[in-house]
Amino acid sequence: MTIAFAGNPNCGKTTLFNAYTGASLKVANWPGVTVEKKEGTCTYKGERHTLVDLPGTYSLSSYTMEEKLTRQFLLSGGADVIIDVADASCLTRNLYLTIQLMELGIPVVLALNMMDILKKRGAKLDVHRLSQKLGIPVVPLSARRREGLDVLMDAALEAAKSKAVPAAAQFEQMEAQERFAWIEAAVAACLTDNRPRAFTDRVDNVLLHPFWGLLIFFAIMAVVFLLTFTLGDLAKIPLEAALDQLYSAVGQGLDAIHTAPWLTSLITDGILAGVGGILTFLPNIVLLFFALAFLEDSGYMARVAYIMDGIMGSLGMSGRAFIPMLLGFGCTVPAIMASRALESRRDRLRVMLVTPFMSCSARLPVYILIAGAFFGNYAPVAAFSMYVIGLLTAILIARCTKSLHKKEKQLPLLMELPDYKAPALRTVVLYVWEKVRDYLTRAGTTIFLASIVLWVLLNFGPGGFVTSMEDSFAAWIGRGAAFLLTPCGLGMWQIAVALIAGIAAKEVVVSSLAVLFGIENISSAAGTTALRASLAAYGFGAANAYALMVFVLLYIPCAAALATIRSESKSWLWTAGAAVMQIGVAWILSAVAYRIGCLFI
Amino acid sequence: MIKKETSNSKKDLIKNMTLLDCKAGETLSISKIRLEEALQYRLQILGIVPGSQVHVLHKKRSGTMVIRSRGARYALGAQAAGGITGVKAL
Structure with a gap:
């Protein structure tokens, strides 16, 4: 069976998907585009099933690439059953996608995620009633606590086997506004006492404060920077020492068997040094992505776009572009990888263009040598001016490329700010592992x-x-x-x-x-x-x-x-x-x- | 004339305003959204449609704001907020 996972962004879809597939994840691209396609397998009750994690979308119409891909994949018979993951605490909006999925003529099972949080808040949700209203199976669960996973899998396989296509004729004539009205009425009948989460609001009062919010953001960035580079560079020392030993051992070994000097040089100075150089970045990259995964999974990353909107907006970039640009002062390689946190491809490409101008730490030895040799007492000033010139060049290039990719016109900021939550270790580890594997295979071959x-x-x-x-x-x-x-x-x-x-x-x-x-x-x-x-x-x-x-x-x-x-x-x-x-x-x-x-x- | 406008607070309440005019803590009942098609569509699929309410949680001087709609929070640029009109809800 092929089971597709669909749902809104931030609904916990990936957490649920990871819970089923573990590390059997295969990340590729959808044909012809740069949207990631994640596939995994899961053996349940002795049967192997293919799981496909569709991109997170709010709807199935065909405005964005993600929506188009999701729609095409499902309509072309790519899946036997859809598991629609919905955040129970934001049900109305999530059900809009549910109805569109029901209209595709494929069995749909609704997975109500984050039920634990709903319960903690004292809200009651009548799952049976909701299932009756929608006419599809509804399974309450908590992906983070791994509760309700078996029930969901049973329901999905059952629906796939019986080919139970949802009845969706009643929605056919409805406009978006009417659909929301219908959903609102349905939810009101099933859900009692849906108070917004006060915790996130209280935290936001501080983190989104015009002054304190900015200060805390810079403090967090300082910690990320120090963690990535100071701690990372410390871990580098033994790694580099070990690699050096390896090179000399290999060199001696090759000499011992009378290898031609050029071949020894190619293997040690060329290949081993080059590929080993890639490995020395690993501590930085692991630590950086650990920090970024933490920020992402906790819900803070989305806020960065709001906090830095003004400053980066004047460069025609999303507020989040600040992160890779700052990291560029440490090392260009992880900084460019951090550009993945950006929403649009246009922004990602521009950040890749601009970030290398940030003066990374490998350039400092050159400044120290040259400035020291020629500028005497003014050497520090000359070296510091390089950082300023780099930054100004980056800003200049950012401004010049503002109108690049005219087709992908920059839309005004509109981004969901998810609730804060404790990051799940499993998600963080998988996220880091994915990036590291990517880095080693892709950058390694080049x-x-x-x-x-x-x-x-x-x-x-x-x-x-x-x-x-x-x-x-x-x-x-x-x-x-x-x-x-x-x-x-x-x-x-x-x-x-x-x-x-x-x-x-x-x-x-x-x-x-x-x-x-x-x-x-x-x-x-x-x-x-x-x-x-x-x-x-x-x-x-x-x-x-x-x-x-x-x-x-x-x-x-x-x-x-x-x-x-x-x-x-x-x-x-x-x-x-x-x-x-x-x-x-x-x-x-x-x-x-x-x-x-x-x-x- | 000026006196009439300031003193008549009841009339003020039902006056049409844009979301951009709202301060933090205020709620707008949306009556009309006039924005670029793509953006209007993105708001629509989030359930930010005429007839619904949005609550302003935070607002920066630039007009960029955080709003709540249907139990979810969104960061919204000033440009977008300027195209959403309605009346202040109590």
């Missing part, structure tokens, strides 16, 4: 290819495998491309090579400069002086240095970030476009910075 390409560029030359970066294809390209960087004051092949190498990860710019200029211990005081002296020999002064910092700030954040953009946008075109734009913006602004710098210095 990064695998990218690291091989980068390795070839840096380790192969026209004459084959090279031991010095100076003879590599990258150096070759660098020599050819250096003139392109001349307007930015960066027309040196070594700089071009360091920038190409920096695509692997921004901090690599530092180590590449060290290698190319033959400086040992580049981060020490002597190393910094030596770097300045070597660069000065080429006429590279403070204005050039500042332009270099601007370029590093703005160009492609790293291969992993590009891989993440690719896996989140599911579009190579968009990814390539983003990369070209980043290089373009970096080129223009570093040229501007260089020209202005030349006037002063």
Whole structure:
């Protein structure tokens, strides 16, 4: 049997679906669109059934993609029975969808979720009466407490086997307004004492307060940020150490069996380092999504759109876009993944375009080195200015792309704010697991290819495998491309090579400069002086240095970030476009910075 | 004329107003919704239709508000609130 789960957003549909399927979840996309399709299996009383989690919708007409997909899937005979999940505490609105589902001519069972909360409030719901009024089976349950699950499954299988199509002829002629009137009368006959939940209102009085609400929001964001990056980076240290040991062990093992040096290099420096680099982001990503899942499942995330509506609205973005943009200051990869919290694809794509300009922590070593070498006492000011330039560039790009995707016109804010509840551990864990698995498989495959390409560029030359970066294809390209960087004051092949190498990860710019200029211990005081002296020999002064910092700030954040953009946008075109734009913006602004710098210095 | 308008409080109560004019804590009985088709439709499927009531829970200076309708809460932009008219319910 195929059982489809339909229902309003926030009705607990996914919790119920997870309760049945566990981790047997298969997440794919609906053909041709980016709406997620979740499928799972469940063995009940010795029989295997396929469960499909349809996108949450308020109706079945065909305005949004979610509604169209749900309707098409059900009408094409995709399911034997529909389990319509309804939030018992908001019954009237939920039943509007129920009636539309009943009109499809497929057996429908109504699952009244959150009955525990209704009971706690002292409300009484006459389930039999409701079932009689609607003419379909109604099962009360609590998905969070896993109560009533077997009863629901029995009712659904029974309805599917007997092919009990609901009688819905009476609704045919009714307009929306009349339908709501009918539903209201039906609910009034079954439900007594439906008081709104006072708890959520009391919490909202504080969390949505014009002043305190904003303050608490920033405090929560600070905690999320610290948790993701401070704690995450702590967990990174042993992970990186373990990976380093693995690389050297593999390297030694390969040497021991007399593998060709180039192959050893490809495996250790190319593939293992590239794919291992993906793994080092894992602690950050797990912690970030743990925090986001907590905010999402508790009901707070929806409020963020309201709280930040004013500030982000002026950029033509949803209030929630603030979260990925803030996280961008930590690391671009999880920040781009956080763009999933946004409602519209248009917003998600724009956030992916803008977030990489937020100066992530991997860029700091470059600022420290270059600013330290050229700006002396003013180094901190020069480094700080990078954060400001990044932020301003992001705002500028956001404003410029405001009218992008004209077809998907931005609708004014209209979003349900669910009741607050204690997040269910199961939901949170599944949510985190899903993201981590996605990240490893999707970003992992792209990064695998990218690291091989980068390795070839840096380790192969026209004459084959090279031991010095100076003879590599990258150096070759660098020599050819250096003139392109001349307007930015960066027309040196070594700089071009360091920038190409920096695509692997921004901090690599530092180590590449060290290698190319033959400086040992580049981060020490002597190393910094030596770097300045070597660069000065080429006429590279403070204005050039500042332009270099601007370029590093703005160009492609790293291969992993590009891989993440690719896996989140599911579009190579968009990814390539983003990369070209980043290089373009970096080129223009570093040229501007260089020209202005030349006037002063 | 001005005096008449301010003193006649009963008349004030049944005066047509938009949801945007409502303060936090006030309730509007909707008589008409005139908005862009897509938005009007989205309100309709939530049960925010003429004849129903919405209660303003919170309101920001920009006009963005949180409303309650049929037991559920929604964040609503000022633009949308401006297109919903009705009379203040007691």
